[in-house]
Amino acid sequence: MNKQLLIIFGLLIVFFSVLVGRAVYQVMDATPQLPKIAKDTNTLHIALITQELDTPFWDRVAQGAKQEAKKQGVAFEVTGAYAFDDSAFLDAMELAIHSKVDGILIQGLDNPRFKELAQVKAAYYGIPIITIANDVPVKDTLRKTYIGTDQVAAGQALGKHALQTLKKGDEVVVLMDEAKPYFERQRLKGLKRAFHRQGIEVIVRTTGHEQQQLVDSTQQLLNEHPTSDAFIMLNANYTNTVVQEISKRMRLSNFQLYTFDDGVDAEALLQSKKINALVTQQPEKMGQQGVKRLVDWLNGNEMPLKVAGYFTSFEIEEVGS
Incomplete structure (x- = not known):
């Protein structure tokens, strides 16, 4: 009798284990997937993240960054959000951090969650952050440097x-x-x-x-x-x-x-x-310089980066000029 009870008890454990495993699989399968990183672990991976995807200014930033990434032989992707959707933008930032990209170029956002992601999560994974075009206070984010207009x-x-x-x-x-x-x-x-x-x-x-x-x-x-x-x-x-x-x-x-x-x-x-x-301003130059400075830092060729930032030039354009 005791042997039969043990067998029944064992079967119940197996049954419930299968149910729990299936539930876990379904949850994991429904979770948004992190960006996939190529199998070549020797290739550096850099992400550019902006709140203003598909806008003239940020398209030009991305173009400059892509050209420099190709020159440097690094993998590069552009992600972020449309029309100043802070939540989607910060989600994209968090996904990039958890996918363990090697470095992040990002439009700075003076926001508590941005600061937490930069100062805690990115720092935990050892991912350097460089702000592009829009800066944030360095003391709140531990960003490596800023590339853009003074x-x-x-x-x-x-x-x-x-x-x-x-x-x-x-x-x-x-x-x-x-x-x-x-x-x-x-x-x-x-x-x-x-x-x-x-x-x-x-x-x-x-x-x-x-x-x-x-x-x-x-x-x-x-x-x-x-x-x-x-x-x-x-x-x-x-x-x-x-x-x-x-x-x-x-x-x-x-x-x-x-x-x-x-x-x-x-x-x-x-x-x-x-x-x-x-x-x-010079958005293409911002993108190009951002990738170059980040790659130099990752390869140990330029350490430390200037905390105050690297300023790109600007001019005043008026009607008829």
């Missing part, structure tokens, strides 16, 4: 250009994201340096990045400051909406309008003479 200098140059038209007593409205990301704060710092002691009244306003929020913010600004002399958009992606809302109520020529070239419509707005000037 945003303080760019903001200051744009401010000095605006001063060629503005005069003492004029009013300038500066529009920035309500989250006040680091790269926008740097641009604002440069603007304020340019306008310091120039008799220019600088009005800084924030807005959400959703379309209706931008519309509402612009309308409110026009109601509160109808006689302002200039608008400066620190986030270039806001420019088209601001231009549309102004043109519904008054002439665009009533204002000087300035921004940067990393927005989807910025260059087209300049060419159509709907804005007066913008800061043009």
Whole structure:
């Protein structure tokens, strides 16, 4: 009798083990797969991650990076999110870390989860991170370096250009994201340096990045400051909406309008003479330099990298130039 009970008990264990194993398999099979890495373990693998896939500026960053990756003989992929989807962007960053790529080039995001992923998870796996175009404070992320425009200098140059038209007593409205990301704060710092002691009244306003929020913010600004002399958009992606809302109520020529070239419509707005000037950057150079610096670091050829970053050049492009 005892022997029969043991046999029955053993069969039950086997039965339940099969059920548990099948359930685990189904869960694992339904889980999104991490990016696959080629079997050649001698080849370095680098990922470029952006919040703005398929946009002119970031396509140019990717193009420069791809060309340098091919030259260096490293595997390269572009991933990220569309239209500033922070959650999808950070998920892509986490997947790249867990897939154990050798290095990451990334559009910096001044966000607690970004900082945790960079400072803890990437550091745990020994994956170096270089920020591209948009930087974040190094103390919060442990990023190796930054490749891109000196945003303080760019903001200051744009401010000095605006001063060629503005005069003492004029009013300038500066529009920035309500989250006040680091790269926008740097641009604002440069603007304020340019306008310091120039008799220019600088009005800084924030807005959400959703379309209706931008519309509402612009309308409110026009109601509160109808006689302002200039608008400066620190986030270039806001420019088209601001231009549309102004043109519904008054002439665009009533204002000087300035921004940067990393927005989807910025260059087209300049060419159509709907804005007066913008800061043009070198996205291809950013991508190329990013891959080169990362590969040099991974191969031990350049250690340490300059924490302050490697600045690419920029210039002010105005209507008719």
